[in-house]
Amino acid sequence: MTRNAVSWDHYRAFLAVAETGSLSAAARQIGQTQPTLGRQIDALERALGLSLFVRSPAGLTLTEGGHDLLPDAQGMAAAAEALLRSASAGRDETAGVVRITASEIVGGAVLPPVVAALQAQHPGLVVELVLTNRSEDLLRRDADIAVRMVRPDQNAVIARQIGRVPLGLYAHEAYLARCGSPQTLADLSTHTVIGFDRNPAAARALEVGSGWDRRLFRFRSDSDLAQLAMLRAAGGIGVCQAPLASQWPELRPVLPDLVSFHLDIWLAMHEDQRRNRRVRVTFDHLAVALRAYVDLKTLPSASGSLE
Amino acid sequence: MTRNAVSWDHYRAFLAVAETGSLSAAARQIGQTQPTLGRQIDALERALGLSLFVRSPAGLTLTEGGHDLLPDAQGMAAAAEALLRSASAGRDETAGVVRITASEIVGGAVLPPVVAALQAQHPGLVVELVLTNRSEDLLRRDADIAVRMVRPDQNAVIARQIGRVPLGLYAHEAYLARCGSPQTLADLSTHTVIGFDRNPAAARALEVGSGWDRRLFRFRSDSDLAQLAMLRAAGGIGVCQAPLASQWPELRPVLPDLVSFHLDIWLAMHEDQRRNRRVRVTFDHLAVALRAYVDLKTLPSASGSLE
DNA sequence: TAGCTGTTATGCGCTTTTGCATAAGGGAGC
């Protein structure tokens, strides 16, 4: 139909140069040579009739026009990687690569033992775990399976609601012994409260949920895992998922009757992967394990020590 | 990072062969020769360690393993085409290609005059219009702008609700003169009712909305445009969007008090295109025009004759 | 059965592209 004179390899060259910032680095990345990539970029610019980079002795930097093309080139790369993943094993084997994306907390604190158990059962299974609180990935094939705290409302995506996770304020018993336990919300202003830094999504959620102010926080980080580490290091009072907190007896609820809310957990995969055995097996395993995690609720549990 | 021995051009060759069913046809499509594509498929199969096609004197047909890779290759192609679209004009020009997807009715009966007016204002603007009732396209870059009847609830997608379109039963006055006007719902069983054929989404919606049965329909088509044409040809009683029906005075409401429901209209575009002038201009134009369409409601209007 | 049209597979010559080697330019540290 539309015969297209420009080679797809030129797009890959474009992406590699844009991401590395130089022909030489890009050549190292994709296993080619600097003159080759230079000529491919030349050819692409000629074919598109558009200047993509400004060249300098320090490397190449994207022009505005080139910047506009970057997301699409990334989309191509994501699809290419997904294709390689699909080809990494036969559809009937529980082997090959499965790429999972999850929120920081779930991916960093909940999934590792779950994945470990899964891999123990299936020695040929390779798992890639991407921690990000964005979630724009399934349709673009950035991942095969997504664990999300919002309903994935996309067509062509199979979503299963796992359950509802209660959240609350917690603190380490050592912290409470040192600084005392707040009895009212107002007491919090005299404590070290752990919270986000600049995360706009968190800011919006906070504003809606309560009249809290970011200035309340005496320790601020946009890394949920850093916040959790601070909490476990007896560094202050912070929000934690109840099933997670229940795994560490030294974490004690703070103002449990005054502060409590919840998040839904969703598991999602792409429709096309339904008949792919390794994705399906991973999906089902995650569903069972996350269901068990949710059911922990606030009960203490002896299992799963997490460094 | 991951050095990748397989050329992206091989993926394009794979896609073309899979979609056309033969090396020769694929070669014609993408402007290469049959021996070249044959060797590229060979190389790809060797690189993936996977048989993609079964070769026969009648052509090549996908194996199961090859079938699994097809969606990802299509994703690459969609991204490549989107990239070309982005490069088709400078970001400051209102020129180049904009690809719009819409439902059959909106795309086939509402948008053409709207697009015509837009193109009259911007001579350099090329519009591609894709009519489909599926809507899995924005994130995968199958289109730049989507007009949808459901809320596009995806991240990285900018959505604007245009309004609410009332729907009702209509018939041509010639039909009513010939067959009479039904006075009750029960009367419909003696009439020629126009409805869907096998569309599972429509079947589900019908089941929820009312106790209607597909057997009521004496003319069945899953093409909404064919249904509309039947309606305008005085062929029976069918559902129509009120603003659309109001443009043709010969269409008369049937049982307006007994049968009425509505659809929301949403306009959506990808976040990355926000600063792209031609997409932005098209988006805004569609927003205004569709708003005017919705506001027509049931008022007759003299404007816009549609063949 | 003969002939036509479609297909894939293969040998060969040539064009294209690649990689190597090198030149040339800019910045950091001494």
Add this chain to the structure above:
DNA sequence: GCTCCCTTATGCAAAAGCGCATAACAGCTA
């Protein structure tokens, strides 16, 4: 200022890929 390390650009030879021509096979029609 000098050296070292990074970069891009270019000349040239070799290799890889491409297209042309052709062979071989299957299905359809007369």
